[in-house]
Amino acid sequence: MRLPRRYRVALMAYPAGYRESRGPELAATLADGDDDRGRPSMREAGALAGRGLAMRLGAVGSGQGLLVISAAVVLATLMSGFTWAERVYLFKGEAAVWGTDVPGLWWLIALGVGAWVVLAAGPIGAVDDPRRRRIAVALTIPLFLLIMTTPGRLVVYNALDPQSLLDYLRLLPSYAFGSGVVELPAAALATWVALRALRPLSESARQCAMAVALALLAGAAVLQTVLRPDLPAEYAQSAWQDLGTATFLAALAMLVALAALVRLRQPKTS
Amino acid sequence: MSEATYYVLASLLDERLHGYGIVKKAALLSSGAVTLTTGTLYGALDRLVGQGLVEADGEEEVEGRLRRYYRISDAGAEAVRGEATRMRRAARAVEPHPGRAAIQGGAR
Numbered sequence: 001m002r003l004p005r006r007y008r009v010a011l012m013a014y015p016a017g018y019r020e021s022r023g024p025e026l027a028a029t030l031a032d033g034d035d036d037r038g039r040p041s042m043r044e045a046g047a048l049a050g051r052g053l054a055m056r057l058g059a060v061g062s063g064q065g066l067l068v069i070s071a072a073v074v075l076a077t078l079m080s081g082f083t084w085a086e087r088v089y090l091f092k093g094e095a096a097v098w099g100t101d102v103p104g105l106w107w108l109i110a111l112g113v114g115a116w117v118v119l120a121a122g123p124i125g126a127v128d129d130p131r132r133r134r135i136a137v138a139l140t141i142p143l144f145l146l147i148m149t150t151p152g153r154l155v156v157y158n159a160l161d162p163q164s165l166l167d168y169l170r171l172l173p174s175y176a177f178g179s180g181v182v183e184l185p186a187a188a189l190a191t192w193v194a195l196r197a198l199r200p201l202s203e204s205a206r207q208c209a210m211a212v213a214l215a216l217l218a219g220a221a222v223l224q225t226v227l228r229p230d231l232p233a234e235y236a237q238s239a240w241q242d243l244g245t246a247t248f249l250a251a252l253a254m255l256v257a258l259a260a261l262v263r264l265r266q267p268k269t270s
Numbered sequence: 271m272s273e274a275t276y277y278v279l280a281s282l283l284d285e286r287l288h289g290y291g292i293v294k295k296a297a298l299l300s301s302g303a304v305t306l307t308t309g310t311l312y313g314a315l316d317r318l319v320g321q322g323l324v325e326a327d328g329e330e331e332v333e334g335r336l337r338r339y340y341r342i343s344d345a346g347a348e349a350v351r352g353e354a355t356r357m358r359r360a361a362r363a364v365e366p367h368p369g370r371a372a373i374q375g376g377a378r
Contacts, residue, residue, distance in 0.1 A: 022312065025289060028335035029308050032290035047309030 007031070010045055013052025271353045277304045278314045279323065279342060279350035286327045286341035289315075315340060323349055 007027035011019050030044065271279075274296075281287060281295035292315075293306045306314075318324035323346030329338040342350075 024336040025329075025338050026308055026312055028337055029289035029293070029311065031335055033293065033308065044307050044309070047307035049309075051309035051313050 004031075010048050011052065013049040015052070015055055018052075018055060271349070272314075273304060274306055274310050275314050275318065276350060276353055277306070278311065278318065279346055279353075282324060282340060282342040283347060283350065286339045288337040288339050292340070318346065322346075 004027070007030055008023075010030065011023055011026060014023075026048075033044065277296035277300055278292055280299055281292050287295060289308070289311060293308075293311060296304050296306050315324060319326065319340075323343055324340050325343050327339045327341040329336060331337070
């Protein structure tokens with residue numbers, strides 16, 4: 001059934017599959033309403049856009065908590081980019097070798113793992129349908145393979161010495177992939193273990209656990225910044241950036257805790 | 271249970287209805303306080319069908335418009351009546367009645 005254009009536009013936020021199967025029915029209901037009102041209302045359009053986007057995020061029925069989690073995921077993505085950019089600074093002009101002698105390296109990796117966990121656990125935890133959750137988890141596998149087969153990472157460090165913001169931007173995709181060699185597998189494993197361990201708990205309890213984990217990470221980053229007596233002068237900026245990362249994480253933890261509180265205050269009765 | 275969910279279930283208690291039928295019945299039952307948008311309605315319906323509280327019950331095409339009908343399941347009727355009982359109890363907690371004064375007197 002070919003839908004009138006304005007209904008097609010109104011339903012655009014919904015995923016294609018849903019539009020195909022439910023579109024005609026939704027359009028009929030909209031049309032019935034229009035007959036009574038004389039025109040489609042802004043409120044209708046807003047509700048459709050919001051609902052469609054929520055569905056696209058794969059988190060139907062999570063309501064307000066979902067919004068906060070989405071914000072947290074966006075922040076985590078930004079933060080991930082931030083740690084990669086910082087690593088560019090750490091490795092600038094040095095031999096591109098993974099080593100334990102770079103101050104803050106392991107903490108950066110830990111923060112990166114945290115970012116990936118949030119990135120994965122947010123949407124995955126919010127998906128109600130177990131089948132779709134399995135798909136979400138399975139998506140990390142091809143991503144992991146892609147990363148494993150990207151040889152560019154260590155070479156890039158030496159080949160390009162980033163000088164400007166443009167250089168950073170150009171390098172970011174490589175670092176995004178490269179960081180995953182260590183971080184993403186670890187994060188995937190951590191997410192898998194956490195999902196198994198936390199399965200018996202309620203959604204709000206899971207979010208609380210996530211918030212506690214993030215708070216611990218943030219606390220650790222702050223401690224690492226403060227308790228680093230042998231910090232060479234050239235890494236001074238890195239310490240500030242650690243502090244920035246820690247603040248980011250603290251903010252994230254607060255957001256997730258807030259989401260948990262929202263859920264706790266609205267206990268499911270249906 | 272959200273207000274929208276409550277009124278979707280309540281409107282289906284007596285009869286099976288299609289989407290816009292639910293919108294109108296919910297407005298009627300709530301004296302106009304609840305105006306369900308299409309997005310909210312189908313969000314609630316999808317969830318309720320998934321939970322087995324509402325079932326799809328046939329469809330027809332009227333003037334080129336697809337109408338799918340929904341009816342409440344036994345579990346759905348039980349859920350909405352349970353919610354009504356809970357709200358009645360909650361309302362009693364703030365309404366003046368003889369029992370309330372007795373409780374207050376006892377507390378002093």
